[in-house]
Amino acid sequence: MKPIQMKDVQKTFESFVNKDVYIHLETTNGAYARHFNQKSYNVGAYIRNAKVTFSRARIAGEDGFYRVGLKMDLGWIYAEGLTHWEVDGQGRLLMAGHDDAGRLMVALEISEKPFK
Amino acid sequence: MDYKEHKHVVVIYPHPDDESFGAAGTITRFREAGVPVTYLCGTLGEMGRNMGSPLFANRETLSEVRKKELMDVAKVLDIEVIMLGYRDKTLEFEDRDGIAEHLRSYLANIQPSLVITHYPGYAVHPDHNALGAAAVEAVRRMEPGNRPILWAQAISNNRIEALGKPDIVIDTEPIFDKKVQAIQAHRSQAEAMIKRMEEASDHSGEDEFRKRMRYERFYIWNFDN
Numbered sequence: 001m002k003p004i005q006m007k008d009v010q011k012t013f014e015s016f017v018n019k020d021v022y023i024h025l026e027t028t029n030g031a032y033a034r035h036f037n038q039k040s041y042n043v044g045a046y047i048r049n050a051k052v053t054f055s056r057a058r059i060a061g062e063d064g065f066y067r068v069g070l071k072m073d074l075g076w077i078y079a080e081g082l083t084h085w086e087v088d089g090q091g092r093l094l095m096a097g098h099d100d101a102g103r104l105m106v107a108l109e110i111s112e113k114p115f116k
Numbered sequence: 117m118d119y120k121e122h123k124h125v126v127v128i129y130p131h132p133d134d135e136s137f138g139a140a141g142t143i144t145r146f147r148e149a150g151v152p153v154t155y156l157c158g159t160l161g162e163m164g165r166n167m168g169s170p171l172f173a174n175r176e177t178l179s180e181v182r183k184k185e186l187m188d189v190a191k192v193l194d195i196e197v198i199m200l201g202y203r204d205k206t207l208e209f210e211d212r213d214g215i216a217e218h219l220r221s222y223l224a225n226i227q228p229s230l231v232i233t234h235y236p237g238y239a240v241h242p243d244h245n246a247l248g249a250a251a252v253e254a255v256r257r258m259e260p261g262n263r264p265i266l267w268a269q270a271i272s273n274n275r276i277e278a279l280g281k282p283d284i285v286i287d288t289e290p291i292f293d294k295k296v297q298a299i300q301a302h303r304s305q306a307e308a309m310i311k312r313m314e315e316a317s318d319h320s321g322e323d324e325f326r327k328r329m330r331y332e333r334f335y336i337w338n339f340d341n
């Protein structure tokens with residue numbers, strides 16, 4: 001994956017607008033946060049292969065950290081802290097936020113076909 | 117301890133790298149004694165968060181990356197690896213009896229003299245606890261006369277208060293290089309995990325990684341009660 005370029009990501013969004021697409025949305029601080037530091041908490045959530053349609057997609061942010069909002073008929077899909085992106089060999093838009101040790105903190109992925 | 121008295125060891129953990137962080141020294145000792153070791157690896161750790169530094173994996177490629185790392189470690193430790201095909205972070209939601217039967221079918225086939233797994237309830241990660249519980253159940257279901265010994269590994273911070281001193285303590289110091297080699301075969305995980313240990317809140321000074329990794333400790337499971 002490479003550091004996010006807002007313009008390129010924004011352009012890529014357009015090919016997924018107003019279509020049935022599959023979403024992987026995730027955030028995590030790992031299963032060991034509390035084990036290694038009693039003052040922190042294990043927190044995480046993911047949804048994989050939610051089938052959605054969005055009519056609007058926007059990326060915002062600065063200094064290497066970005067937010068994405070996808071507007072659906074009845075609600076929103078939102079992710080914050082995204083740093084990297086790529087379009088993979090299967091045409092899927094993969095976005096993720098990593099800390100400085102390469103640990104994933106958040107991910108938002110969009111595909112026209114279900115994820116494996 | 118005489119490693120040679122065992123005829124086959126089966127290690128049951130959920131993630132590629134559990135075997136290296138948790139038992140690479142023990143496995144090495146058994147292999148040096150000529151005892152075959154089979155690793156039943158529950159998942160591919162595909163929901164892990166370490167993507168390498170600099171980044172070389174992503175959520176969608178991580179399963180392939182870690183599968184390859186697992187194959188590399190099989191060579192380093194000279195063990196057979198069997199992948200069970202569950203999905204990372206979901207083992208606690210699966211039917212425990214179903215997993216136990218699945219494991220038992222492998223154990224019936226291999227007929228090990230020793231099974232090593234996580235100590236259910238004291239293994240920090242929900243997958244560790246769930247697969248450990250299923251492994252204990254699988255061994256329990258075997259005929260007592262033909263039942264392997266089971267070593268359970270506890271890694272929670274409260275393990276000593278709750279369970280007392282471990283029955284088996286293996287000092288990996290003389291073979292620590294081999295253990296490090298196994299851990300480093302898990303390229304995507306090793307660096308960040310080592311850093312995590314060095315930065316732990318109860319960090320006690322220099323070389324926290326070596327201190328945490330030196331001893332591999334197990335409790336002998338008692339099936340009588």
Ligand SMILES: [Zn+2]
Nearest residue numbers: 130131134241
């Ligand atoms: Zn693990």
